[in-house]
Amino acid sequence: MRIGVPREVKNNENRVGLAAAAVHELVVRGHEVVVETRAGAGSRISDDDYRAAGASVLDTADEVWEQAEMIVKVKEPLPEEHHRLRAGQILFTYLHLAADAQLTEALLSSGVTSIAYETVQLPDRSLPLLxxxxxxxxxxxxxxxxxxxxxxxxxxxxxxxxxxxxxxxxxxxxxxxxxxxxxxxxxxxxxxxxxxxxxxxxxxxxxxxxxxxxxxxxxxxxxxxxxxxxxxxxxxxxxxxxxxxxxxxxxxxxxxxxxxxxxxxxxxxxxxxxxxxxxxxxxxxxxxxxxxxxxxxxxxxxxxVPVTATSALNNATLPYILRIAGAGWQDALRADAALAKGLHTHAGRLTHAGTGEAHGLEVTEASQVIG
CATH class of the missing domain: 3.40.50.720 (NAD(P)-binding Rossmann-like Domain)
Known part of the structure; x- marks a missing residue:
């Protein structure tokens, strides 16, 4: 799978979706990683660090979003990023959709498959990515x-x-x-x-x-x-x-x-x-x-505190990223009920009850989408 890492655009958001060590783990398993230039600068990760880990460094966010099958971010896409969302692509990031009607609509209208870190939930109700x-x-x-x-x-x-x-x-x-x-x-x-x-x-x-x-x-x-x-x-x-x-x-x-x-x-x-x-x-x-x-x-x-936060986030998210990249999102979610709880949208359908309740939207059972 080709994974894309754009630079975060939220105010003073200096974390990055994948650190160089995480990129290396993906590359040695046969995946491709494309990273927007200076995406890791705020976390003290240089473009050369990414290249040494096996990533390709691209000049613009548009290139990263266009080429990637899965986008790995930290924060939710802001309005200036919504036009880049597209059907057939996986978005794996924090979303917090219950408080964001505009982003919810953007995800649904784009058809993107969105999986939220914050609702991945283990049987003991703990939230490993949050x-x-x-x-x-x-x-x-x-x-x-x-x-x-x-x-x-x-x-x-x-x-x-x-x-x-x-x-x-x-x-x-x-x-x-x-x-x-x-x-x-x-x-x-x-x-x-x-x-x-x-x-x-x-x-x-x-x-x-x-x-x-x-x-x-x-x-x-x-x-x-x-x-x-x-x-x-x-x-x-x-x-x-x-x-x-x-x-x-x-x-x-x-x-x-x-x-x-x-x-x-x-x-x-x-x-x-x-x-x-x-x-x-x-x-x-x-x-x-x-x-x-x-x-x-x-x-x-x-x-x-991006140096600490990026490292801590990658420690938690990398195993799930490897599963999605290795098996595809549907098989990965079928095999992992905790990860399946992170699914929010697919092909214009909303699959998370909390978001539907917050915005008065119809919800499709995730199991119907995952298959």
Whole structure:
């Protein structure tokens, strides 16, 4: 199979779909790889690195999209890329379609076969291709929360961990999944007072036990959530329902009760965000204010640490890329029920229930498409 790797065009997205080591693994198995020039520059991978791994380096994105049977990306195609989508081609990347009606329509009208990293799901309900980026985003959430507490950035002027004789910041993490646990772990490491809220009591118990009581846990009700938000200096939103829009858990009234200069970091923004006022922001313009609080809603947080993120992403995606390239997408999905959950569109048909629910579209069972 011929696999194409275009350069990412999202604001400050410096990750790349395939690192040179992944290209080499594909080439030694008899596949061809075409890479757009400077696609890996943000991740410190040069064109010569790709050539040494066996890839062909092409001058334009149009050439890559035209020649490739499968496109491997990091982020969803932006509107300026939609015209390149075509029937008979496989697109393997993060999509987050429940929050993007325009892209959903573009995928359906093009006829492309799209498989989303974030909904590949193992029998234990874990998300193997989302997990590494969730770990990074969670750790970054604590860092950016601490950073934006600084008064020149609109924050309250509090040092997250304080120093002896002063107070520490109260950090509230909503959602105890991979993102939430990593955010809590990082904030705890910065000596903040950390509370994690979730509806899953068993998961709260795991977090409490793993961290020997150093991270507090609370069952999430709307009343308790409102009380915790009023006391918080930093709130991290990390609620995830795979393939569906995130629920709006933090209301305008809750935010209005917060201390001036508090910071809200919405890691769920790819799925629409879990705060009422959330809207996507970029690394070049990452924040906005609501009721004297600072909102950070960057939709590609791991893109700010691309050397780490590209490596971590490839570690997770490469086995699946090899299966699709080796067997073809239909046989690969037939043989792997987890991978089959990633299928979203094929030949103008939508195959993911969460996306259909979000946009009011008819859904075809994936099994009917896979055969």
């Amino acid at each position: 997990a590494p980026m969730s770990m990074i985003a969670g750790r970054l959430a604590a860092q950016v929360g601490a950073y934006h507490l600084m008064s020149p950035l609109g924050g309250s002027g509090m040092l997250m961990g304080g120093v002896p004789g002063t107070g520490e910041a109260n950090v509230l993490v909503i959602g105890g999944g991979v993102v939430g646990e990593q955010a809590a772990l990082m904030a705890h490491g910065l000596h903040a007072n950390v509370t994690v809220m979730d509806l899953d009591v068993a998961r709260l118990g795991q977090i409490a036990n793993m961290h020997h009581g150093g991270i507090l846990t609370r069952y999430s009700t709307s009343l308790d959530l409102a009380e915790q938000i009023e006391q918080a200096d930093v709130v991290v939103g990390s609620v995830l329902i795979p393939g569906k829009r995130a629920p709006k858990l933090v209301t305008d009234a809750m935010v209005a009760s917060m201390k001036p200069g508090s910071v809200l970091v919405d890691v769920a923004i790819d799925q629409g965000g879990c705060f009422e006022h959330s809207r996507p922001t970029t690394h070049s313009d990452p924040t906005f204010t609501v009721h004297d609080t600072v909102y950070y809603c960057v939709a590609n947080m791991p893109g700010s």
